[in-house]
Amino acid sequence: MKKIVALFVALILTLSLITAAFADAQARTLDEIKESGKLVIGVFSDKKPFGYVDEFGEYQGYDVYFARRLAEDLGVALELVSVDAPNRVEYLTSAKVDIILANFTVTPERAEVVDFALPYMKVALGVVSPDAALITSVEDLRGKTLIVSKGTTAETWFTANEPEVNLLKFDTYTETFNALLDGRGDALSTDNTEVLAWAIENPGFTVGVETLGSLDTIAPAVQKGNDTVLAYIDDEIVKLAEEQFFHADYDATLKDVYGDAVDPDNLVVEGGVIE
Amino acid sequence: MENVLEIRNLKKSFDGNGVLDGISLSVREGEVIVVVGPSGCGKSTLLRCVNGLEQPDGGEILLDGKPISAGNLVEVRRQIGMVFQSYDLFPHMDVLENLSLGPVKALKRPKAQVEEEARQALRRVGLEDKLHALPRQLSGGQKQRVALVRAMMMHPRMLLLDEITAALDPEMVREVLNVVLDLARDGMTMLIVTHEMRFAEAVADRVLFLENGNIVEEGKPADFFHHPTTERARQFLDTFEFTSVKKP
Amino acid sequence: MRDLAVLFKGNNLQRLLGGLGVTLELSLVSVALSVALGLLAGVLMTLKNPVIRAAMRLWLETVRIVPQLVLLFLVYFGMAKAFNLQLSGEAAAVIVFTFWGAGEMGDLVRGAITSIPVHQRESSAALGLTRGQTWRYVLLPQAARRLIPQAINLATRMIKTTSLVMLIGVVEVLKVGSQIIDAARYDAPQGAVWVYGAVFFLYFFACWPISLAAGWLEKRWA
The missing domain is CATH 3.40.190.10 (Periplasmic binding protein-like II)
Incomplete structure (x- = not known):
């Protein structure tokens, strides 16, 4: 039994060495995304009202509304991937998705492993x-x-x-x-x-x-160092402030849940600016 | 007559314990040899060496004049039939499949022909109605009769029978031994290990008494069973006799 | 009772059945591969060769000690990081469940083979069958019969364990259930009971025929 444990430890060590020896899978640049014609975004699929799937099997929610706009403005199709809270970072570091839009709260610890764009909610x-x-x-x-x-x-x-x-x-x-x-x-x-x-x-x-x-602020995240995609999201957030996009997003997805009593400005962030 | 089987100075030991200590023996065509002796004397090992289930440590074994080696073992086994003490029919096959497996797969004979032969062979041993029975549906005696037929289906040069009635209830022993007696009558060459002394006397051309890996006495059954020449054989045969303890 | 309606809202029922389809497809492919590879592995596990023995032992201990979720993450995310090998969630799932299933199956096969009396091998050899023929006609068919109850147990365990694939982005029946519950959390707060009840029945009807078939085979072969 001891021998087996030793072997197993050796196996794990080897695996982690292999993992460490290679760089993370490289995330796609903005040009690569455009070329492929498809933007891949990780969202929640069971966290209403931010990311969920409605009774017709369609993704909906505050995050999803924004995801659709990001793909539309880039002129590419959108592929949504169902992610869960514990594995959001993994999806980025292993380049499984281009962007995470899953009610991701910005924290200093997370900022060390992923790059956050401007916030779109607080x-x-x-x-x-x-x-x-x-x-x-x-x-x-x-x-x-x-x-x-x-x-x-x-x-x-x-x-x-x-x-x-x-x-x-x-x-x-x-x-x-x-x-x-x-x-x-x-x-x-x-x-x-x-x-x-x-x-x-x-x-x-x-x-x-x-x-x-x-x-706390909530922001889109990309793989660390994926500057082209990060810049695109930041530009979008700034540009969309003109049309008060996130207020429209709020009206479409959150208003039903929170009702008229809540002031949207307590939740929504426009242009990445926190007052 | 030709020697079907010839064993020269056969030696075998397990973990340093000598089981066969230089056995030499020849079996002529049509001859029935019965090997008797106390438990652990090496009788079974002798039979198992002949068809290569045990690897001998020394000496040689010839079938029809050709030495048996690792290279021709599969070929040799097709010519030597063996039946064991326990019921070693294949439990997942019915009787017909048990009988056909060897001839069809090992000898590549046509299936229809083999099955027809199997039917006739079963009829001879009184089991024609058990063609599609599974082994677990048969009595012990029926299983051993099928096992004998299975060995015969290979048309072997000779048969090795290793205590084939030892695990049977007494009333079933007879039906199995009758089949063996029939085979002997038909001239089948056989090397038989058994504890049934009356049967041995009836079926054997020659009897070998084996003890501690050596042939201690050898002779015709009438001589061996009634006038054994060695003290060891006499003692062994006495173990099968009882004297009445009731006063007349 | 009112919240039962959530099951029939929109396409929810079809979505649950679709999720069950994903579950069954992943399970059946993995189980089929596990059985095929497990038979081979089981024969290898009975060999005396020390190198093969050690390798098989290491494999078996690995799938027993490492949780399936860790294996899924290693293959789905780890392969991408280490070798830039981007597997789909489904492919990663089939690889992991086959790696696990074939190892466990191999051990079951090994157990079934070694439980066959040595006389069976000797009887077959005495009939002049080759080693290969002995395996094919005598040992493996008997091993298969001893194997059925345990293999069914393993297969149903595999079907249930596939729910882990939701954590590598594959939406199967349980994840669809959780999506339906969540989407209705404001309109039908008690919907969870009905949705999980429905998922329970779907799993039950997926595994039940397998158990029935196993029972039938056992009776036939007993």
Whole structure:
């Protein structure tokens, strides 16, 4: 058995050496994409309203709307590939797709392995609470119980910045939202996109705080060093600001979910500019 | 008469234990030789060496004057039929398929002809209704009769029978041995290992008594079974006799 | 109950069946290749040659120790990175599932062969059949019969494990299910129960005939 483990370790070492010895698969340049006549973009296929597949088998969502425009303006066909959160980076480093448009939050760690274009969306924390005892500011929360999911930005931010807020933590999103329904806490906090959508389908609850904490941006990503494609996306984002493209995108894909109560400017970024 | 089989100074040992210690023996055409002896005396090994299931350590074996070697083993086995103690029919084939496999695949004989012959052969051993039975549907005695027919289907120069009734219930022994007696009557050359002493006496032209890898005594059955010349043979034969313990 | 309608909305039912088609196509190709290569591998595994033995052992331990997902990533992403070999998700899946299935199948074949009494080989040899003929007519057919229940078990395991291919971009039945649930998350929050129920039945009806066939063969060969 020891011998086999040793052999196996040797195998893994060899594999990683091989992998290291060769450069990453080279992503396609903009010219190569044009020549092939097809732009390949990785999107979510089960994360409504950002990337999902409708009942007719068509990709839809905020990210997909933008993906269609990118291909259209380049004058090529679009191929969408279904990706998942844990493997988004792999798709780029192994050159399986040209661009990732999958609700990709910009973080310093990720920026080391992929190149992010200008942002086209922003997220912050939101706080949802029952209409009867609506929380409208962080001050309201002090001395009260806030429900959060373990390992989320909400948990980190409140622990660091608001020690007077009592946190009640759960493992999964479902448990967290059920706890709020059961009245086990005064309010619940997580990404504002999540609480906003949840409040719409649960009458009697309202998002009293729509943006809170550090603002995260969401941006397209390309393989590190793929400058031609990166430049094309950045140019597009800047150019599309003139027609307020992402507001139109919001109206087409997010408005149904968030309703009229939400100010689109709390989520949408035009021209890559964060105010 | 010609010697069908000739064994010269055959030696075989397993892990340093001598099992056959220089056996020499010749079998003439039509002759039936029965080998008897205590367990572990090397009887089975002797038979297994003859058709190459064991590799001898020394000596040589000739079939019709030609030495058996690794090179002609497959050819030799086609001319020597062997039946074993356990039921070694192929369980996934019916009786007809068991009988045809060797002649059709090894001898490349036409299938229709082989199957017709198989039907007739089964009839002779009283199993014509078992043509399409699977081995597991047969009794032990029926299986061994089929195994004998299977060996005969190859039209062998001689047969090796290795304790073919040892695993059978007593009432089935007879039906199998009757087939062997028929074969002997037809002049089949055979080398037989058995514990059935009455059968041995009836079927044999010559009896060999083997012990510790040596032929201790050899003779005609009437002499061997009734007037053994060696003490060892006498002791061995006594183990098959019982005297009444009831007072008259 | 109201959310049951999500199954019949738009093309959802056809999409689920299409997803099942992808699942079955990947599984059946992989299982067929695994059986063919596994028979060969199983015979090789019974050989005494130390080099072959070590190689076979290493292969088997690799597919047992390394999770299938890691293998999928190694072949789909790793091959692209190491050798710039861009395989489709489907091709990567067939390679990995065949690599896994043939190894496991080989071990089952090896077990089935070594469980055949030595007398069977000797009886066949005594009939003057060559080594090749002995394998073809006597040993392999018997091994195959012993193999059936375990091979069926392996095949159904492979069918279920193909759901991992969604992580290399292949949309199969479970992924279609998750897409349908997600697309209806606001209109039909309880839709998941119905969709997963439907997926359960699809898997069941895919694997059931295989089990039936196995039962029939077992009865016939027992």
